[in-house]
Amino acid sequence: xADDKRVAVLGVGMHPWGKWGRNFVEYxxxxxxxxxxxxxxxxxxxxxxxxxxxxxxxxxxxxAGATFAQALGWTGARVASSYAACASGATAVAxxxxxxxxxxxxxxxxxxxxxxxxxxxxxxxxxxxxDPDWLRFHLMGxxxxxxxALYARxxxxxxxxxxxxxxxxxxxxxxxGLANPNARYRAEVTIxxxxxxxxxxxxxxxLEICATSDGGAALVLTSTDxxxxxxxxxxxxxxxxVSTVTPRFPQTVxxxxxxxxxxxxxxxxxxxxxxxxxxxxxAYEEAGIGPEDVDVAEVxxxxxxxxxxxxxxxxxxxxxxxxxxxxxxxxxVGGRIPVNPSGGxxxxxxxxPAQAIAQVCELVWxxxxxxxGRQVEGARVGVTANQGxxxxxxSVIVTT
Amino acid sequence: MAPTKSAIxxxxxxxxxxxxxxxxxxxxxxxxxxxxPREAHFCRNPDCDGQDFDEAPLSRRGHVWSYTDARYQxxxxxxxxxxxxxxxxxxxxxxxxKMVVMGQVVPGIGVDDLSIGTEVELVTDVLYEDDxxxxxxxxxxxxxxxxxxxxxxxxGSADG
Numbered sequence: 001x002a003d004d005k006r007v008a009v010l011g012v013g014m015h016p017w018g019k020w021g022r023n024f025v026e027y028x029x030x031x032x033x034x035x036x037x038x039x040x041x042x043x044x045x046x047x048x049x050x051x052x053x054x055x056x057x058x059x060x061x062x063x064a065g066a067t068f069a070q071a072l073g074w075t076g077a078r079v080a081s082s083y084a085a086c087a088s089g090a091t092a093v094a095x096x097x098x099x100x101x102x103x104x105x106x107x108x109x110x111x112x113x114x115x116x117x118x119x120x121x122x123x124x125x126x127x128x129x130x131d132p133d134w135l136r137f138h139l140m141g142x143x144x145x146x147x148x149a150l151y152a153r154x155x156x157x158x159x160x161x162x163x164x165x166x167x168x169x170x171x172x173x174x175x176x177g178l179a180n181p182n183a184r185y186r187a188e189v190t191i192x193x194x195x196x197x198x199x200x201x202x203x204x205x206x207l208e209i210c211a212t213s214d215g216g217a218a219l220v221l222t223s224t225d226x227x228x229x230x231x232x233x234x235x236x237x238x239x240x241x242v243s244t245v246t247p248r249f250p251q252t253v254x255x256x257x258x259x260x261x262x263x264x265x266x267x268x269x270x271x272x273x274x275x276x277x278x279x280x281x282x283a284y285e286e287a288g289i290g291p292e293d294v295d296v297a298e299v300x301x302x303x304x305x306x307x308x309x310x311x312x313x314x315x316x317x318x319x320x321x322x323x324x325x326x327x328x329x330x331x332x333v334g335g336r337i338p339v340n341p342s343g344g345x346x347x348x349x350x351x352x353p354a355q356a357i358a359q360v361c362e363l364v365w366x367x368x369x370x371x372x373g374r375q376v377e378g379a380r381v382g383v384t385a386n387q388g389x390x391x392x393x394x395s396v397i398v399t400t
Numbered sequence: 401m402a403p404t405k406s407a408i409x410x411x412x413x414x415x416x417x418x419x420x421x422x423x424x425x426x427x428x429x430x431x432x433x434x435x436x437p438r439e440a441h442f443c444r445n446p447d448c449d450g451q452d453f454d455e456a457p458l459s460r461r462g463h464v465w466s467y468t469d470a471r472y473q474x475x476x477x478x479x480x481x482x483x484x485x486x487x488x489x490x491x492x493x494x495x496x497x498k499m500v501v502m503g504q505v506v507p508g509i510g511v512d513d514l515s516i517g518t519e520v521e522l523v524t525d526v527l528y529e530d531d532x533x534x535x536x537x538x539x540x541x542x543x544x545x546x547x548x549x550x551x552x553x554x555x556g557s558a559d560g
Contacts, residue, residue: 122475122477137474138410138477138478139537140489141470141474141489141504145468146468150468150489150491152468153516154466154516157466157515157516201468201469201470201471204468249444249446250433250444250445250498252498252500258502259501259502260436260499260500262499263498265433266431
């Protein structure tokens with residue numbers, strides 16, 4: 001791996017996920033202070049604040065970087081705020097990493113936090129007849145689970161996935177999250193529990209669709225030189241690659257919040273791999289590694305079925321083999337390539353701007369050997385994968 | 401209900417409302433790429449700088465790419481009838497346009513009546529109504545619906 005593309009992760013911190021109903025700034029502040037303490041750095045050491053935005057908490061949410069900087073106390077630190085839907089956290093990481101790699105700063109703080117309403121995510125208010133996100137609810141009643149269910153049904157049809165497979169993903173992740181102090185749901189569930197939960201969007205049931213949560217996560221990123229001076233080189237955890245790719249035309253899989261795919265009529269020959277496939281592969285390429293090098297993965301299980309799509313999209317197996325990987329126990333902690341040892345969205349629910357950052361927090365704890373009760377033994381390379389509405393890829397490689 | 405209430409599209413210019421309704425997309429005059437809803441300013445093909453588009457009525461028939469249903473009432477701006485009746489949503493592959501277009505499936509069709517590959521055709525149906533109008537939207541209807549009639553699952557209108 002090219003050393004000059006690495007930044008060090010000196011500190012990680014989270015505010016536990018839940019439905020706390022308090023101001024999102026409080027969660028971000030808690031996470032930021034925890035990350036700074038973990039790094040052994042003071043807030044005044046931070047030269048660049050990279051906020052991941054929330055769009056459901058008014059103007060302070062749109063300028064999250066400044067909001068967190070003010071809450072920590074103005075120091076004159078430089079600031080940026082990123083919005084990329086579910087991928088916002090990775091975009092904020094990418095912004096901080098670029099500042100560090102360009103030599104513009106040595107120490108950056110990345111923070112994302114959210115307070116969420118109950119129930120289905122709805123579009124933000126007002127009549128907006130030129131906004132596809134508003135229109136898909138208005139004209140079709142198409143919620144986020146609608147799209148997850150379209151993909152799940154395809155898996156059943158194309159690859160023979162069963163309701164039991166989808167339920168087994170939930171059972172696995174629930175078990176993983178039992179010991180995670182930051183997880184919102186910490187209870188074992190059985191296949192029968194899952195299959196007895198109400199159908200929401202056929203074939204997906206309530207226990208298979210991620211909830212919406214409050215939470216906050218933060219990272220302290222530094223140059224590798226600074227990290228070695230400050231903390232010594234031993235056991236240094238670094239980020240060698242961040243992928244924030246967009247789709248490539250023609251995008252032939254229907255994606256939120258669209259009504260239609262691209263048309264492929266003008267494209268000669270075959271259509272390449274889909275968008276989800278490109279997300280982690282761009283990160284692997286940047287890091288100079290391949291999926292065979294990965295020891296642990298955190299992927300965006302917006303639904304239990306979607307986790308199976310990710311196994312293939314991040315290259316853990318070939319297309320159509322995800323069910324076998326699951327059934328063989330390969331993706332459990334203790335298996336060949338554990339996926340979502342944190343418990344995933346299944347145990348967290350989604351706190352949109354914090355989630356991609358939380359994925360990195362988990363990998364850092366895993367690589368430090370500090371993921372108590374869910375440790376992937378000997379993990380040295382981890383990958384996150386996630387996708388944000390409107391075409392935002394998100395994948396971060398974390399290595400020791 | 402006032403019998404004189406007129407039916408109008410819930411969104412302007414996305415579909416026709418005649419006896420054989422079609423979705424109205426656009427087609428790039430330079431490279432032939434279709435888009436729905438229509439593009440007026442730029443072609444989505446990154447290798448095409450076309451800026452002129454023809455209105456393109458899309459194929460009225462296609463095959464189901466995937467499908468699901470909505471057991472719980474979607475949040476606003478969806479305007480659900482009371483009591484809430486679950487409905488299906490299908491993503492439909494249009495062969496000529498090489499694209500997939502979503503839409504609700506007509507009432508009375510449940511997920512058990514659908515399969516990947518089911519042939520469907522475009523119709524218009526009421527999305528919601530107010531004191532003045534019935535608002536129409538496009539929906540997909542199986543060309544040869546299964547024998548089983550739909551049984552709307554009674555899951556109530558609980559907040560998902």
